[in-house]
Amino acid sequence: MPTFVYMTRCDGCGECVDICPSDIMHIDTTVRRAYNIEPNMCWECYSCVKACPHQAIDVRGYADFAPLGHSVRVKRDEEKGVIAWRIKFRNGEKDMDLLAPITTKPWGKYIPQLRDAPAPTKEQRDSQLLFNEPKYIRFDEGGLHTLESNGLKMVAGVEAY
Amino acid sequence: MAYKTIIEDNIDILVAGAGLGGTGAAFEARYWGQDKKIVIAEKANIDRSGAVAQGLYAINCYMGTRFGENNPEDHVRYARIDLMGMVREDLLFDMARHVDSAVHQFEEWGLPLMRNPKTGAYQREGRWQIMIHGESYKPIVAEAAKKSADKVFNRICVTHLLMDESKPNRVAGAVGFNVRTGNYHVFKSKTVIVGAGGASNIYKPRSVGEGAGRVWYAPWSSGSAYGLLIGAGAKMTQMENRIVLARFKDGYGPVGAYFLHLKTYTQNCLGEEYESNWFPALEKMVGKRYLDVEASHLTHRPIPTCLRNHAIVSEVNAGRGPIHMVTMHSFQDPHLEEIGWHNFLGMTVGQAVLWAATDVNPKEENPELTTSEPYVMGSHATACGAWCSGPEDVSPPEYFWGYNRMTTVEGLFGAGDAVGGTPHAFSSGSFTEGRLAAKAACKYIDDGKAEGIRVSAEQINRRKAEVYKPMEHYKIYRNEITAGSVNPNYINPRQGLDRLQKLMDEYAGGVTVSYMTNEKLLHIGLKKMKILEEDLEKIGAENIHELLRAWELKHRHLTSEAVFHHTLFRKETRWPGYYYRGDHMKVDDENWHVLTVSRRDPQTGGYTMEKAPCYHLVDDKAE
Numbered sequence: 001m002p003t004f005v006y007m008t009r010c011d012g013c014g015e016c017v018d019i020c021p022s023d024i025m026h027i028d029t030t031v032r033r034a035y036n037i038e039p040n041m042c043w044e045c046y047s048c049v050k051a052c053p054h055q056a057i058d059v060r061g062y063a064d065f066a067p068l069g070h071s072v073r074v075k076r077d078e079e080k081g082v083i084a085w086r087i088k089f090r091n092g093e094k095d096m097d098l099l100a101p102i103t104t105k106p107w108g109k110y111i112p113q114l115r116d117a118p119a120p121t122k123e124q125r126d127s128q129l130l131f132n133e134p135k136y137i138r139f140d141e142g143g144l145h146t147l148e149s150n151g152l153k154m155v156a157g158v159e160a161y
Numbered sequence: 162m163a164y165k166t167i168i169e170d171n172i173d174i175l176v177a178g179a180g181l182g183g184t185g186a187a188f189e190a191r192y193w194g195q196d197k198k199i200v201i202a203e204k205a206n207i208d209r210s211g212a213v214a215q216g217l218y219a220i221n222c223y224m225g226t227r228f229g230e231n232n233p234e235d236h237v238r239y240a241r242i243d244l245m246g247m248v249r250e251d252l253l254f255d256m257a258r259h260v261d262s263a264v265h266q267f268e269e270w271g272l273p274l275m276r277n278p279k280t281g282a283y284q285r286e287g288r289w290q291i292m293i294h295g296e297s298y299k300p301i302v303a304e305a306a307k308k309s310a311d312k313v314f315n316r317i318c319v320t321h322l323l324m325d326e327s328k329p330n331r332v333a334g335a336v337g338f339n340v341r342t343g344n345y346h347v348f349k350s351k352t353v354i355v356g357a358g359g360a361s362n363i364y365k366p367r368s369v370g371e372g373a374g375r376v377w378y379a380p381w382s383s384g385s386a387y388g389l390l391i392g393a394g395a396k397m398t399q400m401e402n403r404i405v406l407a408r409f410k411d412g413y414g415p416v417g418a419y420f421l422h423l424k425t426y427t428q429n430c431l432g433e434e435y436e437s438n439w440f441p442a443l444e445k446m447v448g449k450r451y452l453d454v455e456a457s458h459l460t461h462r463p464i465p466t467c468l469r470n471h472a473i474v475s476e477v478n479a480g481r482g483p484i485h486m487v488t489m490h491s492f493q494d495p496h497l498e499e500i501g502w503h504n505f506l507g508m509t510v511g512q513a514v515l516w517a518a519t520d521v522n523p524k525e526e527n528p529e530l531t532t533s534e535p536y537v538m539g540s541h542a543t544a545c546g547a548w549c550s551g552p553e554d555v556s557p558p559e560y561f562w563g564y565n566r567m568t569t570v571e572g573l574f575g576a577g578d579a580v581g582g583t584p585h586a587f588s589s590g591s592f593t594e595g596r597l598a599a600k601a602a603c604k605y606i607d608d609g610k611a612e613g614i615r616v617s618a619e620q621i622n623r624r625k626a627e628v629y630k631p632m633e634h635y636k637i638y639r640n641e642i643t644a645g646s647v648n649p650n651y652i653n654p655r656q657g658l659d660r661l662q663k664l665m666d667e668y669a670g671g672v673t674v675s676y677m678t679n680e681k682l683l684h685i686g687l688k689k690m691k692i693l694e695e696d697l698e699k700i701g702a703e704n705i706h707e708l709l710r711a712w713e714l715k716h717r718h719l720t721s722e723a724v725f726h727h728t729l730f731r732k733e734t735r736w737p738g739y740y741y742r743g744d745h746m747k748v749d750d751e752n753w754h755v756l757t758v759s760r761r762d763p764q765t766g767g768y769t770m771e772k773a774p775c776y777h778l779v780d781d782k783a784e
Contacts, residue, residue: 019209020205021205023316041381043375043379044374044511044514046215047214062371062375062511064369064372065372072514076296087517096502100296104271104272106271110270111270114192114308115195117195125607128552128553130262130600131193137261144258145226145232145233147254147555147778152780153778154251154555154779158754160776161246161754
């Protein structure tokens with residue numbers, strides 16, 4: 001059913017409900033724990049699996065083409081900036097651990113507050129430039145590419161193709 | 162119904178939908194509008210919403226002018242060839258000349274971009290793609306948007322745009338409902354930037370049951386970019402240009418890194434190369450202008466995506482399927498094998514789940530490929546979307562009406578899937594389009610174009626009644642039956658979606674008919690679409706979650722209707738492998754080297770179609 005929730009691990013905190021992009025992780029009113037209300041709208045995106053503080057959510061591949069007995073587990077660590085995966089095959093012959101970085105900087109610290117940036121001049125406003133341009137395009141002294149600078153023009157019709 | 166009405170007033174810039182396009186818009190708007198009120202309305206949670214919610218393993222649009230790799234016009238030519246000539250080259254050039262500055266900022270914000278240890282440049286996957294560890298791509302850009310916005314409203318399903326009542330054809334904000342509380346939200350705004358998504362799930366999928374969720378484009382991409390814009394009477398372009406993807410079977414895992422970086426290739430069930438066998442006939446069908454086998458061979462000119470699909474579809478229909486991806490050679494290298502798996506985990510975990518479940522070890526067997534059901538979107542190898550103004554210094558008169566990325570409705574802008582004619586924008590290009598739209602929206606306000614906007618209580622209340630109608634309707638008729646989902650007075654959202662998917666599939670060239678349609682089929686389909694529209698007025702929603710699905714379906718329906726009208730209008734087969742007009746099986750440059758533009762009259766629902774000139778960037782000296 002794509003994602004599912006282990007009864008003994010879920011405490012009904014709702015982190016998965018809060019993050020699910022498809023609005024399909026809901027709290028069951030009887031058992032007070034999360035479950036997937038609409039498996040055929042689940043993308044197996046793992047957003048809820050990663051967000052669950054108790055590793056209570058797992059994925060069982062789509063029933064119409066994925067046989068039982070496999071496992072793809074994940075642990076995402078924002079502090080360390082890494083994500084760790086473990087893939088186990090149905091036949092037990094393959095068992096892989098894979099590690100990848102998720103960020104190179106402390107979370108959110110290197111994103112500028114543009115309200116406090118020096119206000120754009122009238123000249124900048126009237127130009128085609130965006131924030132941090134032209135510098136950030138090539139990190140050189142050059143300007144923005146234009147039709148003129150690149151020796152181009154626009155011509156209509158198939159003959160110009 | 163006892164839902165509260167919550168009004169957010171005096172907004173300058175409302176961002177409706179905060180995927181890559183919307184986050185780019187919110188971020189940039191703060192710079193050009195430091196004292197402006199910027200508000201985001203997002204259907205899910207901005208940290209994991211849109212097509213990039215799951216992550217990406219590559220940024221597919223990066224010029225690398227900094228490393229002397231490509232110029233913007235090179236990318237325009239590539240996108241033009243890939244889309245069989247039908248693109249907005251002004252918008253593409255504009256996107257391409259700015260996109261690198263977005264990518265360089267992503268790196269500064271902490272997105273891990275891989276570097277080529279030998280050159281120091283970003284690790285290329287292909288000419289336009291760079292490789293990233295992008296599991297947290299979306300949370301990172303979401304941080305930037307949250308820093309810039311005054312308020313972020315998560316879990317708001319935007320259903321309609323508000324229109325100004327003092328000046329015709331001018332936007333005035335948007336309305337929607339909160340998917341958690343059920344409350345009605347009104348956003349009164351001087352401008353709106355639609356960053357909502359394209360459409361998955363409008364064509365019947367190959368999968369049945371649960372697997373319907375494993376669509377190529379996210380299942381939450383409900384065509385709201387088009388539903389909102391069409392509903393407001395904005396002109397649309399190239400809506401016939403739906404896309405079919407060649408992907409790993411069932412899991413729809415990405416193939417880009419496999420082809421480009423891992424150097425895998427395809428073969429038929431006999432282990433033969435098959436693609437080139439289909440090219441001579443295809444060359445006759447589309448003309449040498451679009452497929453010149455000899456020239457492609459000599460110059461490495463890319464073969465358009467649709468034509469490569471055509472070869473797969475033809476080979477399978479000739480009885481030599483399945484098509485296999487030959488991985489067994491590359492995967493002997495443990496480093497490449499690891500990249501192959503990371504590629505899935507970074508953006509399509511479901512494919513890794515499927516291979517684990519079916520014991521597919523690509524080192525020991527060559528996995529199957531297939532062509533997907535069609536999707537309607539505008540940032541991959543396809544160009545559906547709104548007819549938008551381009552930038553002043555690039556666009557010819559037919560493409561320019563004052564403000565970059567503004568639709569034909571005043572004050573209404575688009576980014577990402579919402580903008581038509583700009584394929585191959587992908588994540589970075591969509592973010593860039595959002596930035597461009599935001600700067601233009603600020604200018605529009607500063608120029609005094611948004612003065613005197615009036616929205617009456619009547620409009621707000623009329624929309625409110627409309628928004629909750631599916632729940633009202635359900636309440637009235639539910640108790641006429643004992644139990645279950647079969648009711649003579651209403652259909653539920655899933656039943657409506659099933660009907661839409663079936664008729665799109667059968668009449669508008671879906672997968673079960675090998676993407677074939679014709680004028681007769683399209684006319685029958687359109688008739689059934691009208692009747693479905695009537696039934697959508699009687700859709701029943703049991704709860705707020707179903708109300709969300711009901712509105713997603715209505716947006717998908719509006720999108721689909723545009724696909725029908727555009728497909729009917731263009732009397733040629735421009736993109737074999739995406740779809741075929743059986744009654745016009747060739748590319749017809751004499752009559753159809755043009756962009757198609759439509760408008761749905763919001764009052765009558767009637768469509769008008771027109772042709773717009775297709776401009777190309779040419780070398781100034783060559784003329």
